[in-house]
Amino acid sequence: MLGYAGKVLYVNLTTGKTQTEKLKEETAKKYVGGIGLGMSLWLANSKAGVDPFNADNPLVLALGPVSGTMFPTGGNGHAFISKSPETGAVGEAVSHGTFGAEIKRAGYDAIVITGKAEKPIYLWIDDDSIQLLDASNIWGKSPSETEEDIKTELGDYYVRVAAIGLAGEKLSKIACIINEKTRAAGRTGLGAVMGSKNLKAIAVRGTRDIVTAKPEEFMSMVKEFHERMKGPSTQKYRTLGTVENLLINNSFYCMPTRNYRNAYFEDAEKVSGEALNERYVSKIIACSSCPMRCEHEAVVRDGPYKGTMARMEYESLWALGPYTGVNKLDAIIKAAELCTYYGLDAQSTGVTVGFVMDCYEKGILSHNDLDGDAPFGSAEALLQLIEKIGKREGIGDKLADGVKAAAAKIGKGSEKLAQHIKGLEVTGYDLRCLKTAALAAAVSFRGADHNRSSAYAVDLKGKIDRLKAEKGRGKIVKDLEDTYALIDSFIVCKNARGTFYKDLQDMAKLYNLVTGYDLLPDELATAAERINTLARLINIREGLSRKDDTLPWKVMNEPIPDDGPVKGAVVTQDELDLLLDDYYTARGWNLEGVPTTAKLKELGMEDLASIVQGKQEA
Amino acid sequence: MVKIHERKFVSCDPDKCVGCQICEYACSNNKENAFNPIKSRIRVVRQNQLVNMAVTCRLCEEPACIAACPRDALTQSEETGIILIDKDKCNGCGWCIEACDYGAMMLHPETKTVYSCDLCKDKEDGPQCVKWCPEEALTVVTSDVLAQKARISAIRKLFQEKRP
Structure with missing residues (x-):
């Protein structure tokens, strides 16, 4: 079964025991890989009604059959699957970069992580060697700092790392898992599932060959898709990036603004993808194997947020901008950087801040509750609230689990202002x-x-x-x-x-x-x-x-x-x-x-x- | 014998490089029939999100790798300047790896002998990394051409405001 590594790794963090099982050909064909394989492994290894933060809730990391090959964008993705602490339903988030390909080269199609470590640890996968290493020195650090420290400790620059930040450690139900500093498995709070297992990070080095069944035909297909990726179907991603959607959605009156008070943002021009690219985007980079390259790095070179750098996409730009009414691009970039620093899902975080501002303007939350003012459009409030959510400080403790949980704690009709489905915050389409x-x-x-x-x-x-x-x-x-x-x-x-x-x-x-x-x-x-x-x-x-x-x-x-x-x-x-x-x-x-x-x-x-x-x- | 000014090697323009590692896949696929970056003759370094660059053998004029080899396993092709490796003599001691300023010498994980870029000498269309690079960040150049490019880019930056 080429393409597949043919192996599933089981890691029990309570006992420290690991074992591998063969991936059955039947399972591979039935559920393909990625989220399909991941969900089937989660189901087979969990009991009905398991608490998402219980040690028995497995966290599954799954790759696909094309992961690790040269197929454009196919080489580089990975999926996390578990029961979401935010929704109680399927928790699933996909991210890209190089991390997934490295796991495939280490020889695994999926990793099923159960149990809970006694102390903070990180999982070090070096091909066949699986170790649980002490993470007490990196506990509390950002995913980016964690990655640097682990590379230094292991003495290998090419180690790939996926880690949680402070938010995941503090079991924030909107915490994400970040790999290679800027790429997030963002949604459904899976960072908190990692945190609940005392698992700070997964570091991997894989040295095995990835080969395909029909190399020559495969390379022709790769060549063809390289050509297609230079064509119109990917133009948006190669040029302005997904942030192009902002003005488009606004012109269609389908961009939720100020916590769904409006569907149109009058200051959209100020925070548009066009403005972002012209003034702040310094570099566009790629995930491994991708000739399209779409990751837009925004850098703030002067003003109060000088030195800020964040990857910007439509959803983060929208959630931290129009959804909170904030019209200053540099502050929005700072907000995105903070989300990455704490390991927060930027979409859910922006929607949560928008919710708080709505509560503030309706008098449901006061200056005293918030330890400050939070009207729509306040960049200061946006940044302060993210800090509080990231650290679970003050009102942040109530907000760190997303809008549904926050409204349940705040009451006073705030449920009507909490824009979510099944507990997961809305996205940038009205x-x-x-x-x-x-x-x-x-x-x-x-x-x-x-x-x-x-x-x-x-x-x-x-x-x-x-x-x-x-x-x-x-x-x-x-x-x-x-x-x-x-x-x-x-x-x-x-x-x-x-x-x-x-x-x-x-x-x-x-x-x-x-x-x-x-x-x-x-x-x-x-x-x-x-x-x-x-x-x-x-x-x-x-x-x-x-x-x-x-x-x-x-x-x-x-x-x-x-x-x-x-x-x-x-x-x-x-x-x-x-x-x-x-x-x-x-x-x-x-x-x-x-x-x-x-x-x-x-x-x-x-x-x-x-x-x-x-x-x-x- | 090829003169130094005519010697060509693969060079990467960091302004264009996006860190996609397609060069690594193309190289390992061509040389080893497998997708495996650690078997690639060219490696990508992402220092941070803004600084990306692929690095491979520079085909130096007085290669430190050759000088460092205690077993005379390395020689330089007079015709092309590429480093020729006698696999029978190489015992994988790694002194050449240590000596190379560019990290262009690498130890093969299975054969335990060293390897470096040979400009895909067996390929009619030249280095595969250059052929596949979607950003045209990689080129096969002489040092003369590189110097020319540097001059032009320096002048362009200096007189930016005077451009029509």
Whole structure:
């Protein structure tokens, strides 16, 4: 089974014992790799209802069949999977860089980490040698500092490191896992799962060869994709970067502003991707194997934030800028740098700050509560609140677990201001005027998210009416989700999705050239559907149901107020119900969102049928 | 014998290099039929996010690696200037690795003999790293050409404001 390393590593941090097991060919074909393989390993190694911070909650790190090869963007991704402390549902986050390829070269398709170390440790994987090393000296440090210290301690510059910051150590449910200083497995609070295990970092050096089944044809395909990556499908990422979305979304009135008070930011020009690139972007760099290169490094060269450097993307720019009403780019870059320093998911952090500012303006939180003022647009408040969240200081202790937990503690109607789905904070697309995206966000297995399907793109392309909830959207979302499940299982980069001109055919060809298997595009489509169904089964086992497939309060109760093309837009319960019914039907699930036994049989998932037993009558 | 001014080597422009490591993959694939950076003749260094550069053999005029070899395993090709390694003589002692200022000499993890860039002498289209580099950051140049480029870039920076 080329492409795959053929091995899964099990590490128990309580006992210090490690063992490897063969990756079964059947499992590999069934769940592909990445999030698919990761979720299946998580499910097989956990008990229903496990507390995310319990030592028995496994943290799975998974690679894909193309990880470690030269395939553009395919060589470099890795996925973390666990039960999310923020949502209680599937926790899953993918990151890129070089870390994933290094693990593959060390000889593993996945690592299942269970238990809890007695003291802070880091995991050192040196090919076959697995060690748990003391991390007391690096406890409290930022992911970047941690990486430097570990490289120095191990005496090897080419060691790759993924680490948590202070936020993860303090079990902040919006903590992320950062590799190579700037790349984050950001969402669903998996940094806190690492923290709960006293696991500061994972360091890896892999020296094995990665070979493909059909080297010559594989290299031709690589060559072709290098050419495609110079074409129009990746132009955005190569030039302005994802930050280009800011002015575009604003012009569509679909950019949540000031905690969903508006869908349009009057100061968008000041914080646009264009302005960011012109004034602050100093260098664009790449993950390993990627000829597209999209990582935009912004550097502040003067003023109060002189010397600040952060990687900027649309979501971080939006969350820390328009969503908090802050219109100063240098302060936003500083805010992003702080999130990286503490190891916080910048999206969730920005949304949490926006929530606090809304609470402040509504009188729910006072100057005394906050130890300061926090009106919308205050850069000072933004930076101070991030510091407090990162350190769990003062009000930060209440905020460090995201908006849902914060609202539960604050009360006074703040629940209505907490914009999340299943506990995960919203992203930079106003769901009131993007109804396909609203459905996609409601059913996304990891909570409010645009990255499980990018359904917003369908709304914005204009071939359908984005303000209309109608039958047919369910199938659109299902198909997109399936493509995205494959992308995250291979693992290739979502920014490169446009280079797969024929999704399934291209991906099947790639899979077969690497592995030597003969998977048909249809079989890959079935695998994709299986992976999404698997995520649903996990969520059902953990107690989620149709009622959790919902939308943030404001999306359903506060119509867009801004004069413009979408004034008055909102998603009603009737509309949501229509969309959910349509989606469940497209998936072959019953109207409670439970996969039918027939569907499970069709997907070859009879082994998991016990999860849905007794839940199918509705 | 090739004169020093005509000797060509692979050079990296740090302004263009993005640290993608495609050169490492292309090199190890060509030389070792595998994707494995530690078997690449060219290595990428990312000092920080802003400073990225690939480094390989400079084909020096008086190579320190050759001088350091106690077993006379290394010689320099008179024709091309590349370092020729006699694998039978090399015992992997690593003195050449220590002597090289550029980290261009490396020890093969399996054969335990050293290797360095040979400009893909067996390839008609030349060094594969240069061919694959998506940023055109890598070029095969002589020191003369490098000096020319440096002069032009220095002058351009100096008189930036006078450009039309």
